Amino acid sequence: MPVPLTFIWKDNNGKKAETRFWMPDTVTLDNVNAWPSHLETAMLLVSDARIERAEVRWNFPLSLNTTAGPNSDVSRILMLFYRNEGDPAAVSLVPSPGALPLDTVGAYRGVRLGLAAATVSGLLPDLERIADGTLTPGGTAWPGAFRVGGVTRQEEA
Amino acid sequence: MPLVRDVNIPLFLSFSLTDNNGKRSSAGFWLPNTISVTDAATYVAALETAIAGLSDARIERATVTLNFTQPDTYVYIAPASSEVERKLAVTFVDGTGFYQFGSEIPSPRFTLEVDGTDSVPLSNAALSLFADAVVNGPLGPGNGATTFHGDDLTRILGATVIHRNRKKAR
Numbered sequence: 001m002p003v004p005l006t007f008i009w010k011d012n013n014g015k016k017a018e019t020r021f022w023m024p025d026t027v028t029l030d031n032v033n034a035w036p037s038h039l040e041t042a043m044l045l046v047s048d049a050r051i052e053r054a055e056v057r058w059n060f061p062l063s064l065n066t067t068a069g070p071n072s073d074v075s076r077i078l079m080l081f082y083r084n085e086g087d088p089a090a091v092s093l094v095p096s097p098g099a100l101p102l103d104t105v106g107a108y109r110g111v112r113l114g115l116a117a118a119t120v121s122g123l124l125p126d127l128e129r130i131a132d133g134t135l136t137p138g139g140t141a142w143p144g145a146f147r148v149g150g151v152t153r154q155e156e157a
Numbered sequence: 158m159p160l161v162r163d164v165n166i167p168l169f170l171s172f173s174l175t176d177n178n179g180k181r182s183s184a185g186f187w188l189p190n191t192i193s194v195t196d197a198a199t200y201v202a203a204l205e206t207a208i209a210g211l212s213d214a215r216i217e218r219a220t221v222t223l224n225f226t227q228p229d230t231y232v233y234i235a236p237a238s239s240e241v242e243r244k245l246a247v248t249f250v251d252g253t254g255f256y257q258f259g260s261e262i263p264s265p266r267f268t269l270e271v272d273g274t275d276s277v278p279l280s281n282a283a284l285s286l287f288a289d290a291v292v293n294g295p296l297g298p299g300n301g302a303t304t305f306h307g308d309d310l311t312r313i314l315g316a317t318v319i320h321r322n323r324k325k326a327r
Contacts, residue, residue, distance in 0.1 A: 002303045009263045012234070015239035017263040021291065021302045025311065029194045029223075034295035036225040037159030042290030045283040046245055049264035050235045055161050061200045062219055063257040068175060069213030072190035078211060093181035095174045098213025117198055126210035133203045134186040139167045 003027050005035055005056050009049045016052070019043070023056075032056055072096045080130065092130065099126075160225040165188050169222045170201065174214040183215075184208055188221070197221055239264040245277065247284075247316045249291060258304045260291070265318050277316040280300035288313035 002022035009017045023035055036054040043051070078097035135141060168186035169172060175181050188200050201219045208216060245265035249258045254322035269277045277284055292310050302310050 001181055002305065002307045007221070010235065011239040011241040011264050013240075015241050017244075017261075019260060019262055021260065022305055023294070024257070024300055025307060026300060029192070029197060029221075030297070031281045032223065033162050033225075035274050036297035037161070038290060038323050040160050042287045043262055045264055046287050047239055047262050048265050048266050049239045050159065051227070056196075056223040056225070058221040059223065060198055060219040061206055062192065062216060062320055063202045064205055064209050064216065066209055066214075066216045068176055068177040068215040072176035072213045072215075073178070073208065074174060074176040074180050074214055077182070092180070092184060093187055093196060094184050094211045095312050096212045096214035112265060117164070124208040130186065130205040131204055133188075133200055134169045134170075135189060136187065139165060139187070139190065 001059060003032070003052060003058055005039070005057060006042070007036075007043070007054045008052045009047070010052050011049045017049070023152055029058070069096075071097050072098060080127065092134070161228060164222060166190060166224060168192070168197070170197075170204065171220045171222065172208055172216055173218040173220070174208075174212060174258045175217055176214045177293060184212075208286065217258065235264070242320060243259070245316060246319045247288070248314040249288070249310040250300070250312060251304060252311045253308075256300070256304045256306065256308040257314065258310055261319075262281050262287075269316075270318055275318040277318065279316065281316075282317055283300050284313070315326070 002025060005021045005023050007019045009073065011017075021039060023032070027035065033055075039052070040051050074095035076096055078094040080092045080094060168190055170186045170188050172184045172215070175182060186204060188197065192200065201221075204297065216321070226275035243264055244261040245263075247260050247262065249260070256281065262320060265277075269281055271278060271281075275289075279285070279288075284304065292298075292301045292312065299309065
């Protein structure tokens, strides 16, 4: 599967544009770094706009063949907060938290604290798996035994 | 100055989920920037399991995004004549000649145009170097850019200058 490489340009008036290429499936996370600067140099031979940045979006195969449950609704969201002392907090959204009882999520507007999400029986291993497998936006690990809080939200119709 | 990957910024992993009504949403996480492809697949699998334990929506896709930015010392300012709505439309073709890929480069240099026409001759030195870079990639022949379906691009087919909503026939 080709990997998309997108360049974001800007002209003198501040207007932006995009150019996309497809890299071969032989490109890996280890050798992809050579591509943006290579094509940037080539494109600047034919363009006088400024290249602001480039973005590579990498699709990974999934191992589980999940299906949507009959009551699934992605407008219901479980918001996971992770925070270290002194670090900025990270928020991850898990749409349609079917593992939570409906009365925990509730049908209401706005945001309501739902820290109980982290104490619902059986969910803590999954929440901790997320905390163990991810970083803060600043790139540091999440220390501490209890670092997950939950808030649930239902978007307005 | 070349675009560089900021190794201080964690990788962003996004899962795309769909509910029973076909509505879509996503779940995003930050991953270590130094991981390999194998490591990334391990992270994706672990987090997919965690999301599947929490959500009853269908997990459709996992995408890792890498960002490349200009260094602080990059001071290039596009000239006043630059205009991203003008494009250099370039068509490449694969070895069979059947599969094509079209690319649009914003604000083409005026030196590409000949005799006031929008057509750019394939003999133009700058265009030729650009085409070689796309076809060969940074790793050499056989490892260049592809079509959307993964067909290797082998040569440039044509190039013309266009303006938004005013595309000329080739």
